[in-house]
Amino acid sequence: MRPLPDAQHAWEATFRSDGRGRLAAPRFHRLLMLGVRGTPMAADAARLETALRTLERRFEYGPAGLLTCLGWGAGWFEAYTRLPSPIARPLPMAAWEDPVLEDIDACLHLASDDEARLDWVTEALFGPGPLDQRAGLSLLESRSGFVGQGLVAERVTVAGIPPDSPLLLGFHSGLRGNQASERDITIADGPLAGGTTMQVSRIAIDVERWYALDSERRAVLMYSPATSTRDAEALVDDAPSDADRLPALAAQHGLVGHAQAAGRARLHGRPRINRRDFATMDDGRPGTHFVSLQRSIEDFNATRAVMNAADARTHHPQISTRDNNGINAFIDIRSRATFAVPPRARRAYPYRA
Amino acid sequence: MTPLPEAQHAWEATFRADELGRPVAPRFHRLLMLDVRGAPTRADAERLGTALRTLEQRFEQGAIARPTWLTDDPPAAHGIRVTQDPRTDGMLARGDLAAALVPAIEQPLTRGKSFALFNEPGEPPRDWARVFAGPAPDLEPVAA
Numbered sequence: 001m002r003p004l005p006d007a008q009h010a011w012e013a014t015f016r017s018d019g020r021g022r023l024a025a026p027r028f029h030r031l032l033m034l035g036v037r038g039t040p041m042a043a044d045a046a047r048l049e050t051a052l053r054t055l056e057r058r059f060e061y062g063p064a065g066l067l068t069c070l071g072w073g074a075g076w077f078e079a080y081t082r083l084p085s086p087i088a089r090p091l092p093m094a095a096w097e098d099p100v101l102e103d104i105d106a107c108l109h110l111a112s113d114d115e116a117r118l119d120w121v122t123e124a125l126f127g128p129g130p131l132d133q134r135a136g137l138s139l140l141e142s143r144s145g146f147v148g149q150g151l152v153a154e155r156v157t158v159a160g161i162p163p164d165s166p167l168l169l170g171f172h173s174g175l176r177g178n179q180a181s182e183r184d185i186t187i188a189d190g191p192l193a194g195g196t197t198m199q200v201s202r203i204a205i206d207v208e209r210w211y212a213l214d215s216e217r218r219a220v221l222m223y224s225p226a227t228s229t230r231d232a233e234a235l236v237d238d239a240p241s242d243a244d245r246l247p248a249l250a251a252q253h254g255l256v257g258h259a260q261a262a263g264r265a266r267l268h269g270r271p272r273i274n275r276r277d278f279a280t281m282d283d284g285r286p287g288t289h290f291v292s293l294q295r296s297i298e299d300f301n302a303t304r305a306v307m308n309a310a311d312a313r314t315h316h317p318q319i320s321t322r323d324n325n326g327i328n329a330f331i332d333i334r335s336r337a338t339f340a341v342p343p344r345a346r347r348a349y350p351y352r353a
Numbered sequence: 354m355t356p357l358p359e360a361q362h363a364w365e366a367t368f369r370a371d372e373l374g375r376p377v378a379p380r381f382h383r384l385l386m387l388d389v390r391g392a393p394t395r396a397d398a399e400r401l402g403t404a405l406r407t408l409e410q411r412f413e414q415g416a417i418a419r420p421t422w423l424t425d426d427p428p429a430a431h432g433i434r435v436t437q438d439p440r441t442d443g444m445l446a447r448g449d450l451a452a453a454l455v456p457a458i459e460q461p462l463t464r465g466k467s468f469a470l471f472n473e474p475g476e477p478p479r480d481w482a483r484v485f486a487g488p489a490p491d492l493e494p495v496a497a
């Protein structure tokens with residue numbers, strides 16, 4: 001077995017690309033939300049690390065096998081370690097957002113192209129057997145989803161979803177230039193050196209109203225007023241989307257694009273967050289589990305705040321905080337949580353006191 | 354700082370007027386109910402007077418700068434927008450906030466003004482006097 005990357009979040013070297021060179025994320029995902037039971041001991045940490053290593057030996061590292069990424073919440077650090085939490089707790093990020101601000105000890109992100117494998121791994125870790133973690137961890141909730149061409153149209157029964165749509169809103173999010181690199185989101189020093197931070201939101205999406213719009217309207221709301229459907233389909237490397245022309249284009253068109261607004265958060269042209277989001281039909285409702293990785297939770301907050309394009313309404317009266325303002329009118333943030341992702345060597349109950 | 358009225362209750366000359374010329378009271382209020390502790394000395398009176406004068410100096414003449422979501426971006430990596438839109442949102446590098454606060458303290462143009470700052474694509478300001486000339490004073494002259 002080849003040595004695995006030091007960083008738990010180093011997934012992308014294993015991704016295949018689609019026919020146009022765009023990275024294709026694993027097709028199936030689980031977010032296992034975990035609570036710590038009692039006071040974790042060295043034996044609990046050894047049991048967890050052994051189980052994760054067993055899975056790594058058993059399954060190839062990548063979408064064809066299994067990818068894992070285990071993060072720990074502020075509550076873990078405050079209750080069970082002597083470190084101050086290295087991450088900020090979640091916050092509402094718009095006046096119209098009212099998410100449940102979750103306090104979850106840990107989140108294990110599992111991903112694979114084989115959906116049944118994720119079921120098996122979940123049962124192996126939280127059911128009877130040699131990998132069972134229930135002595136130290138409770139499985140509070142399992143959130144599931146999918147990403148990739150064909151899956152959304154197959155699993156979400158809403159008229160108008162393009163058959164090749166990789167995500168719920170019908171566009172690709174994983175363009176190389178639209179994503180912070182794994183290197184850029186890796187923390188350089190301090191207790192989380194070599195790790196990163198993770199933000200997890202549950203977003204309900206009004207797909208019926210979205211797909212009631214024609215495709216040109218969807219393209220301009222997703223990217224920018226100057227982006228056509230054909231332009232959007234041709235995007236491979238990046239979608240800069242006229243971020244530097246927002247005031248002028250908003251004044252001219254009475255509309256702001258989502259990528260255009262979020263693009264204003266870039267530093268020297270580089271995005272701040274690495275998206276690991278996926279579509280879901282959990283609870284029977286279409287939505288997104290928006291997982292983002294970033295060097296600091298501040299990078300998520302900055303990107304999310306800039307996405308509000310709060311100043312856009314000062315450029316044109318038809319633009320409000322949600323109407324004609326990117327995808328803001330179509331999303332409803334139900335919950336948010338934040339986690340610290342240690343490097344692989346420290347992933348099991350990190351910094352346990 | 355112009356001398357303040359001798360009467361503590363002389364507030365109304367500072368009220369702005371609505372569109373019909375009616376004075377508009379401040380929007381938010383607090384009544385702090387206080388008990389005296391022990392036997393007040395001259396030092397207690399001086400401490401209280403100093404604190405109240407400090408507040409008068411700070412809020413009548415000063416500027417209130419509201420940052421948006423702070424980042425560790427290097428200073429001068431973005432443009433900076435100054436706005437009085439109360440619903441402003443966005444991000445702001447700590448270094449840019451610091452770069453704005455120094456001239457905000459020094460510039461007479463900022464006195465009595467509240468404003469928010471956020472980064473946007475572009476070059477950082479070179480002429481802060483011009484930037485701070487934009488926001489209007491928080492209190493408008495009372496209609497005659």
